[in-house]
Amino acid sequence: MRARTIDAFARLGIGRALSSSLGLVSGGFLILLILVALTAPWITPFDYAAQQLGNSNAPPGWPHLLGTDEFGRDVLSRVIYGARTSLSVSATAIGLSVIVGMTLGAAAGYFGGMFERAVMTVVDLTWSFPDILLALIFVAIIGPGLTSTMFAIAIAYLAQFTRLTRAQIVRLKRETFIEATVNLGAKPAHILIRHLLPNAVAPVIVAAMLAIGDGIVLEATLGFFGLGAQPPTPSWGAMMSSGTAQLFLAPWVIIFPGLIVAVTVIAVNLFGDELIRALNIRDRLRGT
């Protein structure tokens, strides 16, 4: 059941989403970005950390296509390495969030009662807070850095996955095939893992993809506040943070990392929208 659902999801959803022109462009960009992040050491024109103080704040041109920053480091190479940081931090954080959120949401939806109420109260508490505030509190507790950025992103979007999974489980629990499985004497764990979760997974995966986009923005924002990636780690947000001091002198240090964040998030949203359409799950994503 599980294998078939996920397989069908991949075949149907991604295939159909890529077949529209918007889906092809946005999906293609995302695939390219992932490839660039994976192959960063081989395709960067310069060492991302190499300083050339004599060539600081050079405008875009040859050989530094996107210019250099205040230490004379190549902006293009740093943007390429920044893709590694941004994508991996956001994807890891959302992965963590999905695992915890699905577990909590499935248990709450399946068992109901006081347990459900307790979980949903706590989750709704975090839901009502703006993500940046949650992240700031979290970063303040464990200190600035990528680890706390990851936890902050994971906590900020946890509520979404818990609510979504719970809504799916509650809806599925009423279906006849679940009733039949219960009557056949299946154990709760078997029903949850083999029947409920595989059927609930598609909207969660799409929501997770969209959340990775939001996570990239949150990571960039924290980096910009100086609370995320610490130097010399290249990160889109941190690049812009150190760029503010040279805002008037070298605006390209801010323009290009921000542009790549914007384009990435827009691509994630466009592709997510195509996936939602391809899988026909708009109703299941709504109202949670």
Place this chain on the structure above:
Amino acid sequence: MIVRYSLQRLLMLIPVSVSISIVIFLIVHMLPGDPIDNLIRVGSSPQDRAALAAKYGLDRSLVVQYFVWIGNIVSGDFGQAIVLRRPVADLIAQNLPYSLTLGALAFAFSSIVGMILGTIAAVAKRPAVEQVVKGFILFGSTVPGFWLALLMILLFSVTLGWFPVSGAKTWSALVLPVLTIGFGGIALVARVTRVALLDVGHEDFVTLLHAKGLSRATILFRHLLPHALVPVVTILALRIGWILGGAVTAEFVFGRPGLGSLLIRSLGQRDYPVVQGCLLMLALAVMLGTLIGDILQAAMDPRIREAST
């Protein structure tokens, strides 16, 4: 009926605010670092340390500290800022007006412009107009706010010299921060307006209005827009925390005074009482927004109040 529902929602806020206050109290005490370190002179004796801790009540148990704290807050005393050495209530009172002005202007700005854009997108039958507005909605709801703020500084302050880069002395200093927060809000309001107008456009009574021979403009302004207004106000009230989040970013980028910048600065200085006060105020604003949004939603949709009683 609606009064009963409102009272019910108000009562439900009590346990929520108690748990929020406990979380805020505990979170702040889990922060690393000791605030006494920021106060005491190097080489002071342990006795001096203990005396200072006693003065600020940091030597008592957490439970006692919580009840003392909550009791004081109920009577309007937010404690004494440890680093800034002033009553927290004063600091909040001093910074709150800046945040409120910014928030209110951003709220008004994004509702008005957003509704206009959303209406255009819904009414214009030409796909080109719709595509442009839809593109703007996507752009505004995804692009990081601080980056837009920096781009606007580059364009309007550096190149054109229209508005100051930072500060809060003049009214013109408000323009860019309001735009920063408002931009995402516009996208949200435009999206909600568009969907609401399209939804209500399919209702039977609208067909009847058309059959009666009313002009399209009359139908739009007298009948459709009032319907669309309620979900817009609701979504804005529910997303008030999001405006506050935007305010934190805007205050940071533009160096404005306000609750957000006070919070970030105090987090850095580990000034517990100020952090607690700011978080409490922000949480209160979020809860009030949610309450207003819920009540508005119930007022327009009887199914919601039926379901919860």
